[in-house]
Amino acid sequence: MTSTAQELHPAPTLEPGRTILELNGLEKRYPGTHALKPVHLAFKAGEIHAIVGENGAGKSTLIKLLTGVMPRTSGEVIWEGKAEALATPYEAMALGINAVHQEVVLCRHLTVAANMFLGEEESRFGLLQQRAMVKDAQKIIDGLGFDLPAHVVLGDLTIGQQQLIAAARATVRGTKFLIFDEPTAYLTRKEADQLFKLIRRLKGEGVTIIYISHRMEEVFELADRVSVLRDGTLVGTRNITETDEAELVKLMINRSIEQIYHKEHFTPGATIVETKNLSGKGFENVSVTVRAGEIVGLYGLIGAGRSEFVTTLYGRHRKSAGQILWQGKEVQVNSEHDAIRLGMALAPESRRDQGLCLNLPVGMNLNLPIYKRISSNFLISGAKEKAEADRQIADLRIKTPTRHALASSLSGGNQQKIVIGKWLAHGAKLFIFDEPTVGVDVGTKAEIYRLFSTLLSKGAGIILISSYLPEVYELADALHVFRRGKLVATHGFRTASHEDILGQALAEKQEKSGGQI
Amino acid sequence: MSTEAIPAERSKRNFNALFGLTLLGLLLLMWIVLAFATPSFATTLNITNLLRQGSLIAILAVGQTFVIITGGIDLSVGAVVGFTTVIVALLINAGWPIWAAVLATLLVGVAIGLFHGFGIVKMGLPPFIITLATMTSLRGIGLLMTNGNSISINSDPFQAFSRGSLLGIPYLFWMVILVAIPSYVFLHHTRWGRYLFSVGSNAEAARLSGVNVPRTIFMAYILSGLLAAIVGVLLASRIGIGNPTQGDTYELQAIASSVIGGTSLFGAIGSVHGPLIGSFILSTINNGANLLNVNTFWQRVITGLLIIVIVYFDGLRRRGK
């Protein structure tokens, strides 16, 4: 921890168990959406309080009200016995409340260090202490065990790495009350463990923590209490020791799910795509085969090179060596266009940067890849446009007032559903899903996995990248493990243990000349 | 961020219409006020004048809007107008039939648009820079071709066009309609229009979704160049000369019309009817001020203030939604 950060916010001196923050009928209406119906909830000092709920249940909205990002419609927020306006983020920060927001909101043009200290710069005689800040930022990052440089420009990092920076940054600021809105969405187990260690340490220091996640095991691992939101209503708060996953899911979605990971096995058909020693920026010598009817999983730590591999396969980046065989014939994929023409579809990992046109309507986002098909004589068929969009909205249960709402007005998980949904009607042969279920709730996850099966049954093949090991583990027919740009191991369906796979992805010891991240 | 003027889909379309209507409402309000304030405003002669005067910028504003929707800007349109008056004048004076001279001139506009697309897509230049460079160079080339003089066009039928009317509506305004209808269909009802929006919203996402981003950018600038060349031909017909210094600051008027009409300079938000209304709002201000005999200096002051007021209220209304 930097000395400056602690000077800015005096260390918390709270007796545990006391109510530190109370929501008194907190309510939020957006135009067209009643996102949060009056909520009453008290947070105890020093607890880790999980909040769960379906996509669009109002979790992020609650956080935005608490941190002064959005004005509330009505209700009170009582901080240490006193009603606070919390009209601006600055007010919240001054109280010692801070959050890691779901969509990583940092400045991509600034360096990591500049982002860490944005708004709280160290300066002397009015001049920025740039070197000192880089050093201090590095110290904070290293102290948290994140292997990241502080002097690089944020935009050069992968989305997962950015997420870590956002977490590191918030911990410096939220000295009394810290909120994590799906912080592990893009993280692998290793980074998540580092984060959990950090969270427990903060709890030990008396910081109150709200933890939002769609991963139930994390909730049970970390939280003291858990609250469930459904459709903007608080439907219950439980001590973690007095509940179980089934109950929470039931509370969340008002029905129960017997089985999340829906796995059907199909007899593999012909080879759809094969890479031979494919190399490119960020990965080398990767040979992978995908056959009709199978899911090929790629697992690895952040920055292992999986995304680079699939975007190169997809023609977005140049390969430097190796071959791509499409249905047995060597092909040159020089652009996404070539890839799509061959029959590939890619749902990219960063929905904000690569996946969505945020200020366009949901319907347009969903139909973007298929406008050619739903036009005739140059004109777009309005009926088909409507039908296709509405079908995806219904199938994926995208929570939106209409297909005309802007993508930016959807909750994070619902945005993610658009990224996936836009390809489902496209009729591709090879689907590449890069972190497809980031921020997606349990119910919809099950839905998506069922859709995978439908795709497979139609003779398509799938490449599935996930940093969430259980997902690839339970779904992949062939599981490839990446480490620092190399394919280091391959397993069949559930043929290795979690520990083995994690070990192979980590394996720091065997690594001799590990490259820089 | 406002949400209007996005490609018309059903209920959105109502919204759009409403938006258009309300800016249109402002325009109508100005007309009503002027009709009461000055006896000469609501005369056939004056309405004809007004329609003629707004036409040129209106057409430019539509082309500019295509470009702005992709997140770009075309500073060259004024220079293209001036340059193409010279081309069409030279060709007509060289004895080409009018249709051939006009066609060739429009191709020059297309070529300029192609060049811009090339500079942006292939050379990676910022749109501001490549179109600024064209603006400077084209005026120079035009001046070289004419040696700084005006070229008188020796064709009465060519000039008659801009003075004529059909059904009481001047040909110049018919040209606006002729441009606006296909532009509207193109922008709001074809996939190319959708692609313009998607590129302006997030080029990377559009690309990964299979949109041919380079081609889309080429298309926007070619359309802008083509429409500017059309305006050049119309202007040549109206003033009867080819002169490369004409059309000065038209780019600014076109951009302003577009923005007044609700286009966002950050891309992905815009329509066809908005810029049309925007340009007629600007010409109404000028026309009204002339009729009311407002001092020309005051006229400038008032124009500036009115722009602020109009865009402010329009913004209020849109945020209110």
Added chain:
Amino acid sequence: MSTEAIPAERSKRNFNALFGLTLLGLLLLMWIVLAFATPSFATTLNITNLLRQGSLIAILAVGQTFVIITGGIDLSVGAVVGFTTVIVALLINAGWPIWAAVLATLLVGVAIGLFHGFGIVKMGLPPFIITLATMTSLRGIGLLMTNGNSISINSDPFQAFSRGSLLGIPYLFWMVILVAIPSYVFLHHTRWGRYLFSVGSNAEAARLSGVNVPRTIFMAYILSGLLAAIVGVLLASRIGIGNPTQGDTYELQAIASSVIGGTSLFGAIGSVHGPLIGSFILSTINNGANLLNVNTFWQRVITGLLIIVIVYFDGLRRRGK
């Protein structure tokens, strides 16, 4: 997207210096070529002229860069220059001491910047619109004040300033240095400078971090207005008159200098040295063409082409990194 010219931090700083150097390299190359091509280029007299000629746009370009870094644009600067020549001329002729007249004029620049900040932050107007409106109105107000006349300034000391030199360097260029150094420190070494970048990069993120976004925007436009007023005073000193139509198209030259100097019109990328070099590249083109007695029309063609070539190669080099 390029990543340069971000607030100077360690390794980035080297990069920045390199970037500046290479555009500077281009400028030096032009100078060397001109020194060989024409005997009069490398004379003290001409270098003095060149420094004087580039100074005004250079100062404007710095102010413009502050605004562009926040993702905005200031189209009014040319009009502010013209308007403030009038103000300073009137005040001096009214018998105010020079220092008081200058100070009051600078305050006018600040007030205009304040007005822009108000329009953008409080009224929610797009920067393009509010500054375009000011540009139109200010010229009108200036013309009303002068009745279209030029006001001859009755003060020889005031005019002497623009002609004088110190250590062989014209005062006008000293003014550039006097503006550039604090601007550099401000932009790259204070938190305010950093806030400009953060607002341009992601205003929402900046706000969430406790950056006072409205104040930052106010600051950028006030600085731009202030620097434009300084240029107005210098211009009045140089041409000895107050005339509201002066400074026409300076906004375009300032923006072009800024963009040539590596500023991104999408915000968050820019520096102080880039625009300075950019503006001197533009003045060198004009100066060289005059000395070589290039036909004025060719001069325009060449300027356009050179802008394309320079920005293209600069882009190549930067992408290469």
Added chain:
Amino acid sequence: SAADVTIPIIVKDTTSFYWQIVLAGARKAGKDLGVNVPELGAQAETDVNGQISILENAVASNPAAVVISPTEFKALGKPIDEAASKVKVIGIDSGADSKAFTSFLTTDNVQGGRVAADGLAAAIGAANGGKVEGKVALITALPGAGSLEQRKQGFIEQIKAKYPGLELVADKYADGQATTGLNIATDLITANPDLKGIFASNLIMAQGVGQAIAENNLGGKVALIGFDSDEKLIKFLNDGVISGLVVQDPYRMGYDGIKTALAASKGEKVEANVDTGANLVTKDNMKDPKIDALLNPKLK
């Protein structure tokens, strides 16, 4: 009654001082004659289309007559024909390709250019012991402005015809800005240290170029002829920075334009062509009452 009579006057560029004097003359005539005189004009001399629109608007308001100074000879021809079919049109300053003018009060700009050449030659002669030879330059404010092209034409013709010793080494266009005129002039002086004279063919250019000469202390060494006059240029003339100014009679043009228009609108017979003249003003003759009246028009 006369108070209901409206006669708009449309000039080329309301922002220039020259045209403001024309408007002042017209305003005075309006007061004297009891005529309502809207003062209209394009925003720049090159804005031909803008002026056509203004003419159209003026005619739409049913005036008794229109006084106009066409920005472009050919371009305003047809619109003036059209306007003349509804009202009487009086031309001032410059011509247009139309036979419809009821009366025409003009300064011959080509003649003005010739006068400038004579003035420049005289000044060079005076400074070099009678030898009229050496390098001269011409700076035009803007390309594409009719009257400036005519001045240029007259100047070049006259130099060629009468002064074989003078060599026109540079023929430059600026962008209408005094500063650009100043920059071009300093560069020309740098490139041609033996430059003998410059003709800056309008008000704003003369201001910029005059400043260049003052800045380099070349008054008397480089002769400068300007066109039109204002306080600043008169000061330059007094200080010896400027050798001479070609001055027209804009005030009279405005005044007589309205007067003639009123007469024509009443059906009285008016003179078809009036030349209001162009005079060379130097330090020697500037105190003549006639010249003094030209230099100091009664603006208010």
